Amino acid sequence: MELETLREKLAGILLKTEEPLSASELARRLDLDPRRGARIVYEMLPHVSKSIRARYGKQVYFEPPTCRKCGFTFSSFRKPHKCPKCGSEWVDPPRFFVK
Numbered sequence: 487m488e489l490e491t492l493r494e495k496l497a498g499i500l501l502k503t504e505e506p507l508s509a510s511e512l513a514r515r516l517d518l519d520p521r522r523g524a525r526i527v528y529e530m531l532p533h534v535s536k537s538i539r540a541r542y543g544k545q546v547y548f549e550p551p552t553c554r555k556c557g558f559t560f561s562s563f564r565k566p567h568k569c570p571k572c573g574s575e576w577v578d579p580p581r582f583f584v585k
């Protein structure tokens with residue numbers, strides 16, 4: 487699939503969804519392999535959120551990743567491999583939505 491088409495599809499999914507979705511959930515909806523696709527989704531997100539803002543005047547937000555062991559909340563939307571506070575790898579991925 488063309489990158490441009492993929493970006494438009496991603497924007498469409500984000501604009502339509504009623505619940506926040508993680509990168510791998512978004513990848514699945516784009517018919518991408520959830521693992522590899524999640525990386526592609528992360529790469530496309532900055533561009534897609536810019537075009538959603540430009541075209542629809544809406545903003546892409548994210549629920550930050552959270553450590554499920556100690557509750558640490560991350561400030562970046564990129565899913566970290568480990569919690570910097572307790573070292574746990576049990577981290578909830580960020581979930582994206584548009585408002």
Ligand SMILES: [Zn+2]
Binds near residue numbers: 569571574
């Ligand atoms: Zn932790």
